[in-house]
Structures are given as structure tokens and as C-alpha cells.
Amino acid sequence: MVEDINIQQLKASMRGAVLQPGESGYDEARKVYNAMIDKRPRLIARCEDVADVIYAVNFARENNLLVAIRGGGHNGGGLGICDDGLVIDLSHLNGVQVNPEKMTVRVEGGCTWGKVDHATHAFGLATPSGIISTTGVGGLTLGGGIGHLTRAYGLTIDNLLEADVVLADGSLVKASETTHEALFWAIRGGGGNFGVVTSFLFKLHPVSMDYGGPMMWELDQVKEVMQWWRDFILEAPEDLNGFFAFVQIPPVAPFPAEHYNKIVGGVVWCYTGDPEKVEQVFGPIRSMAPQPIVDLVGPIPHPALQSMFDPLYPPGHQWYWRADFVKEISDEAIDRHLEFARKLPTPQSTMHLYPVNGAAHELGKEATAWSYRDANWAQVIVGVDPDPANKEKITTWTKTYFDALHPYSAGGAYVNFMMEEGDERIRATYRDNYDRLAHIKYQYDPTNLFKVNQNIKPAVPA
Ligand SMILES: Cc1cc2nc3c(=O)[nH]c(=O)nc-3n(C[C@H](O)[C@H](O)[C@H](O)COP(=O)(O)OP(=O)(O)OC[C@H]3O[C@@H](n4cnc5c(N)ncnc54)[C@H](O)[C@@H]3O)c2cc1C
Numbered sequence: 001m002v003e004d005i006n007i008q009q010l011k012a013s014m015r016g017a018v019l020q021p022g023e024s025g026y027d028e029a030r031k032v033y034n035a036m037i038d039k040r041p042r043l044i045a046r047c048e049d050v051a052d053v054i055y056a057v058n059f060a061r062e063n064n065l066l067v068a069i070r071g072g073g074h075n076g077g078g079l080g081i082c083d084d085g086l087v088i089d090l091s092h093l094n095g096v097q098v099n100p101e102k103m104t105v106r107v108e109g110g111c112t113w114g115k116v117d118h119a120t121h122a123f124g125l126a127t128p129s130g131i132i133s134t135t136g137v138g139g140l141t142l143g144g145g146i147g148h149l150t151r152a153y154g155l156t157i158d159n160l161l162e163a164d165v166v167l168a169d170g171s172l173v174k175a176s177e178t179t180h181e182a183l184f185w186a187i188r189g190g191g192g193n194f195g196v197v198t199s200f201l202f203k204l205h206p207v208s209m210d211y212g213g214p215m216m217w218e219l220d221q222v223k224e225v226m227q228w229w230r231d232f233i234l235e236a237p238e239d240l241n242g243f244f245a246f247v248q249i250p251p252v253a254p255f256p257a258e259h260y261n262k263i264v265g266g267v268v269w270c271y272t273g274d275p276e277k278v279e280q281v282f283g284p285i286r287s288m289a290p291q292p293i294v295d296l297v298g299p300i301p302h303p304a305l306q307s308m309f310d311p312l313y314p315p316g317h318q319w320y321w322r323a324d325f326v327k328e329i330s331d332e333a334i335d336r337h338l339e340f341a342r343k344l345p346t347p348q349s350t351m352h353l354y355p356v357n358g359a360a361h362e363l364g365k366e367a368t369a370w371s372y373r374d375a376n377w378a379q380v381i382v383g384v385d386p387d388p389a390n391k392e393k394i395t396t397w398t399k400t401y402f403d404a405l406h407p408y409s410a411g412g413a414y415v416n417f418m419m420e421e422g423d424e425r426i427r428a429t430y431r432d433n434y435d436r437l438a439h440i441k442y443q444y445d446p447t448n449l450f451k452v453n454q455n456i457k458p459a460v461p462a
Helices: 004-013 050-062 113-121 137-143 181-187 219-235 275-286 302-306 331-341 388-408 423-444
Strands: 043-046 067-070 086-089 096-099 104-108 160-166 172-176 196-203 209-218 240-248 263-271 298-301 318-326 350-355 377-385
Touching: 004 043, 004 050, 043 050, 050 086, 050 160, 050 196, 096 113, 104 113, 113 137, 113 302, 137 196, 160 181, 172 181, 181 423, 209 219, 209 275, 209 302, 219 240, 219 263, 219 331, 263 275, 298 302, 318 388, 331 350, 331 388, 377 388
Parallel strands: 043 086, 067 086
Antiparallel strands: 096 104, 104 196, 160 172, 160 196, 209 263, 209 298, 240 263, 240 350, 318 377, 350 377
């Protein structure tokens, strides 16, 4: 039990608000993106600056409180919030500063990607992130970061230059290739296990106008399309990304009315290379035998592609997902995929296969904590629906689909696409990097203060 007098002291020391159950703003502040998650923290510390984060970390440690770190609040398993403990809410720590000369961007720990894209686009620059602009920079980066620029410029962590981290003992350190190197290695894939990142510094690239968008095919032609795409994307130029998805066509413009509500297979393309070569790159794609029924691929500003699917996936829906890394997609696996695509349980439910090859293969398995550099795809099966009454339906479909496809997978999963799978699955994901992560965890957080995450247990080095 945390004493009232101590809470008053925390309130007095912080610039930001400290919210308690029953107070105005508390219920709004405890909401996360996935409406399946309904947790009631004892306190929500809405940090306004680094000092607030330090006070909140010290308070949690001294009062033996469970701590959750909230970045963008997008985590599928709701790992940005907890029951009973203290939430370090970074949502007001959302500044972005672009340095066009150095081609870098400094981003505060609670920022969302839409703000970053907005700021960097003014200079014709971008860094790799995800495909929905409301996702948090914090969680996405610390888990790895997969998106439209993965094949061209690698994972988000491959573009991380340094990070400011408030550690479990309340000290602030800078982690980079030259200072706190072990910590820097660990936070590139090891999630929020090692401290609260108050600011990230990313490398930028000249990305401004993309040539991209979705192409979609009738389901009865998708076997052929998937076989073609699977081989094509392994050899495609690195400045071309194309992730595969099963979707139900939304009944809205710009989709053709005759195809509304059809379940289809699609590829979402993003080409960031020389605009003069668009025809050369897309010629073979467009002349591929089964013609798409929807082709919305064209010139598009990078932030527009980055936020294209935001309206389809607003916050407040029920989400349940399961993931795997994949090295090969066999014809047999494609047949199994199609079986479950035909049974898509709700209009927003989906399955994505993101390529994680190209520039993401430039680093080895041990270069960062992110171990699956030898995988070619990150697969995620997602049951989504606004209606809580459909919770069982989407969960069952996701689990059965996952069980059917898991035998074709590489073993582990992208941590940011995991929910509550537990220790064994976390170990399978970090493979040979797990022990090193556990030792670094012991060095920086020996009592496991930061455990509301895909948790790496501290271990004393032998
Ligand atoms: C609609 C949707 C689309 C997505 N698309 C993609 C995608 O395209 N690519 C991709 O790679 N992932 C994607 N994801 C997954 C996403 O990366 C994870 O859900 C991630 O955890 C979200 O980060 P967040 O900061 O928003 O989450 P939160 O729920 O706020 O936090 C999640 C975890 O991150 C940690 N954390 C967050 N910020 C910090 C910080 N500053 N310091 C320390 N720890 C921190 C916390 O420990 C917490 O456990 C998507 C998720 C959703 C819901």
C-alpha cells in the first residue's frame, strides 16, 4: 500500500499531473489502443520532462510499486499500462527536432510516428517506422521497428544513433555505440526492459515522395499471386518494399463499389528509389499474370502512405494477435493461409507478412538484440473488431490460424507482435541473444523494476 502522504510528495515534485482512480482525466488516461485491455493503475504519472520521469521511477522503486511505461499505448498486450501500480505516462513528452544538416531527428520518448513523419517531411527526409501513424516511437523502436522502409533502410533500430535512458536507480545515461554500449545493444530489440527512454536520435534518409499503395487480387487467384510475390520480394531491389495482406475491401471510396466487402489478397507497395525508374520497377509487377482488381499504387507523399490505414484502424477496437518469423513460404503453407483467409471473422481482421530482408539483413544476428536477421518475413495474424461481443470469435480465429501456420515458421516471433505468450516464447524470440540480454538486464535493472514488457529476467553473469 502506498501512503497518501507519499503520493502528495510525488505530486508536489512533478510538473506533470499524477492521476488517481476517481479523479478527472483518470479514466481517459488509462485507456489504451486495444479496447480488450481494461487495467486500473493506482497512479498515472503524466511526465512533462525528464525530471518528472526520474521522480516517477524513484517513487515506484522506493514504494515497491509495479511500473508500466506508456509510450504510444499501442501495444497489443497492453504493456503500456498495469493494474494497481504506477504508469509512467510519456504522452506529453513528444517533442521532435530535425537537424537537416546532420540528417538526424531527435524524438522524445512518448511521441507517435505521425508527428515524426510530419516534422521530417518538411525537409524531404524520413526514418523507417511502422505502417500506422498513431503507433508510439518508444515501443515500436525498442522492439525493432518494421515498416514501409525496412528493405531500403533497415529496421527502425538500425537507424537509432543514441538514446537517453532513465535507469531503475533514477540516473540518466546516454546509450550509443561509444557510451553504455551494452545498453545500446540491448535496447535495439530488447524492448522496455532496461529503463525509460526519454529521447531517441535517429538517422534520416532522403525520402519524400513514394510511389506506393495497395494492389488487390481476387481470392481465387491469390495462390498464384502469393507464390509470385514470395519469390519476387526476396530478389526485388532494396528500394522497393511490398508487404502481403489478407483484407476485406472496405465499402468506401476510392475502392470500386463492385468490390466492396470482398475478401482479397493484397500487396502494399512502397518504392523510394529513382522516380525515373518507376516503370522499370512496376512493369514486371503489373504484367504479372493475374491482374489486380484494385490498383491504387501511384505517387504519394511519404507521410500520406504512412498514415493511409489510420482510418481503418482507429483506437478503441478489440485486438487479438499472434505472430511468427518465417524463413520460407511453402506452397503448402500458402494453401493453409488461404483456408483461414476465406474464414476472415470480421471486416478488419487481417494477416500481414512483412518482408524483413533487404537492408534489414545487413546486420548479423548478434549485432543487436534483434536475433531473427535470418528470417525473411515477420508474420502477424490479427483479429480486430469494434464490438466486444466478437472477442471470442476473433481470438479463436487468430489462435487456430496461428496453430495451423506455426509449424511452417522459424520458431520465434517479433516481440512487438506478441501478447501474453510467456517466457518460453520470449526465449525463442531472442535465441542466443537471450543470455546476454539477461546479463545486461542484471547490470541495469537487477531487481526487475521494469517488468511490464516481454520480460527478460535479470541473471548474474557466470
Ligand atoms: C495498429 C497497430 C499497428 C502497428 N504497426 C506496426 C508496424 O507497422 N511495425 C511495427 O514494428 N510494429 C507495429 N505495431 C506494433 C507496435 O510496434 C507495438 O504495439 C509497440 O509496442 C507499440 O509501441 P507504443 O509505444 O505505442 O506502445 P505502449 O503500449 O505505450 O508501450 C509498449 C511497450 O513499450 C515500452 N515502451 C514504450 N515507450 C517506451 C519508452 N520511451 N521507454 C521505455 N519503454 C517504452 C513499454 O515497456 C511497453 O512495454 C503496431 C501496433 C498496432 C496496434
